[in-house]
Amino acid sequence: MLQRRRKIVNVVMLSLTGVCTVFIVSVLFVILGYLFWNGARYLTVNFFTKLPAPVGEAGGGMANAIVGSGKLLFLATLIGVPFGFLGGVYLAEFGTGMFPSMVRYMTDLLNGVPSIVIGIFAYGVVVAKMHHFSTLAGGLALGVMMVPIALRTTEEFLRGVPQSLREGAMALGASKARTIATVVIPAAIKGIFSGMMLDLARVAGETAPLLFTSLGNRFWSPGWDKPTAALPVMIYQYAVSPYDDWHRQAWAAGFVLLALVLLVNVIARLVLARASHAAG
Amino acid sequence: MSAAPTVLPRSRAGSLADRLRLGDPFAYTLTVVCAASIFLVTCLLVYQLWLGSALSRHKFGWEFIFSSTWDPVTETYGAVPFMFGTVVTAILALLISVPIGLGAAIFLSEMALPAISDTLTFLIELLAAVPSVIYGLLGIFLLVPVLESTVVPALKSVIGFLPIFSGPFYGVSLFSASVVLSIMIVPFIISVSREVLLAVPVDQREAALSLGATKWETTWQVVVPYAKRGIYGSIFLALARALGETMAVTMVIGNTPHVPTSLLQPGDTIASVIANQFTEATSDMYISALIELGLVLFAITIIINGLARLLILTTGSKTGK
Numbered sequence: 001m002l003q004r005r006r007k008i009v010n011v012v013m014l015s016l017t018g019v020c021t022v023f024i025v026s027v028l029f030v031i032l033g034y035l036f037w038n039g040a041r042y043l044t045v046n047f048f049t050k051l052p053a054p055v056g057e058a059g060g061g062m063a064n065a066i067v068g069s070g071k072l073l074f075l076a077t078l079i080g081v082p083f084g085f086l087g088g089v090y091l092a093e094f095g096t097g098m099f100p101s102m103v104r105y106m107t108d109l110l111n112g113v114p115s116i117v118i119g120i121f122a123y124g125v126v127v128a129k130m131h132h133f134s135t136l137a138g139g140l141a142l143g144v145m146m147v148p149i150a151l152r153t154t155e156e157f158l159r160g161v162p163q164s165l166r167e168g169a170m171a172l173g174a175s176k177a178r179t180i181a182t183v184v185i186p187a188a189i190k191g192i193f194s195g196m197m198l199d200l201a202r203v204a205g206e207t208a209p210l211l212f213t214s215l216g217n218r219f220w221s222p223g224w225d226k227p228t229a230a231l232p233v234m235i236y237q238y239a240v241s242p243y244d245d246w247h248r249q250a251w252a253a254g255f256v257l258l259a260l261v262l263l264v265n266v267i268a269r270l271v272l273a274r275a276s277h278a279a280g
Numbered sequence: 281m282s283a284a285p286t287v288l289p290r291s292r293a294g295s296l297a298d299r300l301r302l303g304d305p306f307a308y309t310l311t312v313v314c315a316a317s318i319f320l321v322t323c324l325l326v327y328q329l330w331l332g333s334a335l336s337r338h339k340f341g342w343e344f345i346f347s348s349t350w351d352p353v354t355e356t357y358g359a360v361p362f363m364f365g366t367v368v369t370a371i372l373a374l375l376i377s378v379p380i381g382l383g384a385a386i387f388l389s390e391m392a393l394p395a396i397s398d399t400l401t402f403l404i405e406l407l408a409a410v411p412s413v414i415y416g417l418l419g420i421f422l423l424v425p426v427l428e429s430t431v432v433p434a435l436k437s438v439i440g441f442l443p444i445f446s447g448p449f450y451g452v453s454l455f456s457a458s459v460v461l462s463i464m465i466v467p468f469i470i471s472v473s474r475e476v477l478l479a480v481p482v483d484q485r486e487a488a489l490s491l492g493a494t495k496w497e498t499t500w501q502v503v504v505p506y507a508k509r510g511i512y513g514s515i516f517l518a519l520a521r522a523l524g525e526t527m528a529v530t531m532v533i534g535n536t537p538h539v540p541t542s543l544l545q546p547g548d549t550i551a552s553v554i555a556n557q558f559t560e561a562t563s564d565m566y567i568s569a570l571i572e573l574g575l576v577l578f579a580i581t582i583i584i585n586g587l588a589r590l591l592i593l594t595t596g597s598k599t600g601k
Contacts, residue, residue, distance in 0.1 A: 017390075
């Protein structure tokens with residue numbers, strides 16, 4: 001009797017774990033399917049070429065938001081990648097003693113700060129000082145968000161480079177800086193690059209830190225010191241609006257954003273998997 | 281590499297190689313400054329929050345986090361409705377996602393073939409890459425209607441007698457926000473838990489199986505307890521994410537600044553009230569109160585993250601019970 005109960009429990013519980021897995025994976029496919037079905041229906045050429053149309057007027061697109069997102073991500077990369085990369089080089093190659101572990105702790109802490117709080121930070125540093133919303137403020141917020149992950153990825157991949165490579169270069173008379181620049185970094189560059197792409201894809205979808213830094217704009221935003229539209233913010237504003245044609249635009253924008261983010265993710269992860277195969 | 285022998289004599293002449301040797305202190309200084317910038321940014325962040333919230337802190341003092349009145353018209357601000365919403369949605373999200381996530385992690389580490397497990401984990405991690413505003417979009421147009429038409433009526437017929445499930449369902453509500461959150465945090469629980477489960481030594485499983493335990497008994501009574509602290513760590517990390525999540529929650533929670541009595545009513549969280557009202561805040565006191573909310577959120581997530589790290593740190597020294 002007891003034996004039978006144990007066997008039944010075994011089968012039931014193990015099948016339940018399978019059900020959990022199937023459930024989660026099917027959530028992914030429901031999300032993809034629903035978004036792609038809706039998004040592809042409402043996506044037009046105008047979406048990429050036209051400015052947003054006024055309420056009630058058919059047509060219109062989000063060309064300004066696409067360019068705006070591009071500019072914001074460009075600024076974010078300018079801030080996030082150098083600081084993250086060089087900081088990571090320090091942790092992996094120069095760091096000894098207490099200071100590096102403090103840096104690591106701070107990095108993890110900064111990584112855990114909610115994105116909306118980073119938005120308040122950029123608001124205080126840029127918007128409150130310049131007295132108006134700007135592309136610059138939004139780019140700063142996204143850049144600050146990029147630093148922790150860029151730093152830890154760089155460190156991780158540099159650590160994966162075998163010590164013998166460093167010793168070999170140094171034995172040939174290369175200085176430490178030269179060893180790092182010409183031997184260690186090239187050996188890890190694939191992994192680091194993929195990590196940075198993943199980092200960029202992550203901030204590309206961030207909305208919260210842009211709400212009160214780059215704000216949004218229904219027109220083109222020339223230069224860097226004016227409010228600008230961005231795709232994620234547009235999706236938010238259009239989705240919570242009461243207009244049906246705005247909802248359709250939100251679906252199209254969601255489709256474009258998700259397609260880009262997932263594409264970058266899949267490519268970067270495949271490159272990463274291959275890089276770690278080659279290293280291992 | 282072949283140029284190495286020529287480097288030495290030339291370096292004496294103060295050429296390129298010499299300057300590269302001087303590159304060492306330069307490279308060190310450059311990288312250490314970049315690493316130290318993390319401190320600068322974090323300190324500046326805390327300073328900004330502290331400075332920005334000064335008005336509100338001076339006027340309300342500790343009353344701010346104990347008062348449940350949020351009224352921009354009379355300039356009275358209290359954080360209770362938002363702290364309540366934040367904590368309740370995050371905990372409910374954990375109640376939904378932990379069993380499912382742990383179940384899936386067990387399946388992926390104990391049952392599935394490695395190739396299948398890797399593929400499924402890859403797909404699940406893609407779920408973590410979906411931007412939160414996309415979750416919000418699907419929340420508004422797909423999840424809320426489904427909850428309204430099928431899930432909530434079914435739940436009400438079973439556990440409707442509980443006060444937290446009483447009253448009419450508004451669509452946008454604490455419950456909807458929790459469901460969206462649970463989907464967003466489940467990938468983190470699965471990928472971290474799977475890692476720690478895979479790290480449990482095979483002998484542990486073999487020993488239990490050889491004593492006559494079934495596969496499930498082995499997993500539940502030997503493997504899972506062995507990996508307990510790592511799993512707790514993953515849950516705390518997921519909790520920290522749920523507490524700070526902004527967009528998806530803002531879009532489905534209803535944004536009503538009062539303490540709801542039922543999960544089916546709309547509410548608000550700290551992150552979503554900041555997102556919603558910051559650009560509309562007209563007075564300095566209003567902005568200051570919102571920034572103080574940001575300070576509270578910052579403090580909460582720091583504590584939870586610290587706890588998670590502590591749990592993971594102590595895993596090394598003590599294993600299991």
